[in-house]
Amino acid sequence: MRSKLEECYSIERLREAARSRLPRGVFDFYEGGAEDESTLNDNLQAFRRVRLLPRVLRNVAQVDVSTRLFGRSLGLPFAIAPTGAVGFGWRGGDIALARAAAAHDIPYTLSTSATASIEEIADQAPGRHWFQAYILQDKQRLNELIDRARVAGYEGLVITVDLPVGGKRERDLANGLGFPMKLTPRNIGQFMRKPFWSLDMLLRRPPIMPSLQGLAALKADKAGMKSVAGRNYDPSFDLAALQQLRDRWPGRLIVKGVVNPLDVDAIIGVGADALVVSNHGGRQLDTDIATLDALPGIVRAVDRRVPVLLDGGIRRGSDVFKAIALGASGVLTGRATLFGVLAGGYEGVDRALTILADELRRTMQLCGTPALSEIDHRVIAAMDCPPPGALASVQPDDFQ
Numbered sequence: 001m002r003s004k005l006e007e008c009y010s011i012e013r014l015r016e017a018a019r020s021r022l023p024r025g026v027f028d029f030y031e032g033g034a035e036d037e038s039t040l041n042d043n044l045q046a047f048r049r050v051r052l053l054p055r056v057l058r059n060v061a062q063v064d065v066s067t068r069l070f071g072r073s074l075g076l077p078f079a080i081a082p083t084g085a086v087g088f089g090w091r092g093g094d095i096a097l098a099r100a101a102a103a104h105d106i107p108y109t110l111s112t113s114a115t116a117s118i119e120e121i122a123d124q125a126p127g128r129h130w131f132q133a134y135i136l137q138d139k140q141r142l143n144e145l146i147d148r149a150r151v152a153g154y155e156g157l158v159i160t161v162d163l164p165v166g167g168k169r170e171r172d173l174a175n176g177l178g179f180p181m182k183l184t185p186r187n188i189g190q191f192m193r194k195p196f197w198s199l200d201m202l203l204r205r206p207p208i209m210p211s212l213q214g215l216a217a218l219k220a221d222k223a224g225m226k227s228v229a230g231r232n233y234d235p236s237f238d239l240a241a242l243q244q245l246r247d248r249w250p251g252r253l254i255v256k257g258v259v260n261p262l263d264v265d266a267i268i269g270v271g272a273d274a275l276v277v278s279n280h281g282g283r284q285l286d287t288d289i290a291t292l293d294a295l296p297g298i299v300r301a302v303d304r305r306v307p308v309l310l311d312g313g314i315r316r317g318s319d320v321f322k323a324i325a326l327g328a329s330g331v332l333t334g335r336a337t338l339f340g341v342l343a344g345g346y347e348g349v350d351r352a353l354t355i356l357a358d359e360l361r362r363t364m365q366l367c368g369t370p371a372l373s374e375i376d377h378r379v380i381a382a383m384d385c386p387p388p389g390a391l392a393s394v395q396p397d398d399f400q
């Protein structure tokens with residue numbers, strides 16, 4: 001496994017390795033997006049559209065990719081984004097992600113739909129943890145999960161706000177794959193082509209999602225058109241309800257899924273400690289704006305009051321560089337590290353983070369910006385950029 005992973009020199013190679021390990025429908029669940037997947041693709045294309053304008057003759061012998069967030073140091077300007085159901089693709093995958101995050105000195109976010117519990121992560125993968133809460137209709141369960149994250153020492157609570165209802169993911173509909181997993185002639189055929197994966201599921205049984213266990217909405221969705229999280233989510237969730245969560249949670253509150261500058265003041269007013277510009281990796285609202293395109297507007301509206309993070313489409317170190325140049329304090333890795341874990345567990349995530357970090361360092365050297373604090377919109381070409389100084393770029397000591 002190790003030597004195969006060493007041949008994976010890019011996130012795309014890890015993606016291919018993950019794809020060849022898994023039944024088609026299972027891989028499609030992880031990779032796919034909503035409806036025509038135009039937002040999923042545009043998240044990626046937005047990074048390709050932005051071109052760099054490197055500086056030269058600057059001493060780049062030493063490069064520093066460390067930064068600070070919430071008064072603590074980070075080895076890289078990354079955190080691992082919450083991704084549900086990882087254990088169906090790699091048993092123990094949540095713990096592998098959390099351990100690799102700790103090894104790279106970055107935070108790991110545990111999803112409400114994860115296949116490991118809040119305590120398992122705290123016990124088996126000590127590190128800097130955030131818990132991502134979906135706003136469940138079952139408020140008692142939601143409060144219980146939040147309280148357990150506090151007791152387990154989690155630093156952050158991530159509230160995902162771009163999912164009042166579940167997105168329509170048509171790859172899953174075409175593959176007939178849902179939760180709980182049903183056997184259909186189509187997916188039986190797919191499973192038989194991946195005997196190792198199928199035998200593991202058969203002999204050791206599919207993993208569970210401990211935070212959602214027992215909820216009525218986890219039962220089969222007859223129309224089969226909503227994700228598990230979408231079936232459980234309370235669509236009446238609003239600002240007043242966010243305020244209640246703020247009052248309950250003493251740690252850092254991170255609001256994930258913001259793309260419209262009109263929402264910014266209210267969210268900061270409630271007491272959020274950070275915002276994540278995110279469209280859920282294109283899995284929710286198709287034709288939603290690409291996150292890199294949304295970033296400058298959010299950065300301007302935030303006006304340095306709290307850190308702005310970004311996710312969606314990060315597959316290269318240069319993508320991280322561009323997000324920082326346009327005002328992000330850092331990024332969350334979604335599918336990049338997910339493909340890593342699906343390709344090879346802990347070693348695969350380690351490989352994904354190493355690739356992104358190495359590419360980021362190289363981009364910084366080639367752009368003449370040896371520290372993250374030197375990256376700003378002036379190394380970006382031909383963008384509709386505001387005048388110098390109008391965008392906040394990473395200021396490591398700003399966010400104590």
Ligand SMILES: Cc1cc2nc3c(=O)[nH]c(=O)nc-3n(C[C@H](O)[C@H](O)[C@H](O)COP(=O)(O)O)c2cc1C
Pocket residue numbers: 029030031043081082083084111112113114132160229256278279280281282283311312313314332333334335336338
């Ligand atoms: C398979 C999968 C599962 C996800 N599960 C969650 C989740 O449980 N909670 C959440 O807030 N976001 C979830 N997301 C969205 C990610 O946190 C993140 O926003 C997205 O993956 C970023 O886009 P990228 O994958 O292109 O990097 C999921 C994404 C994927 C691909």
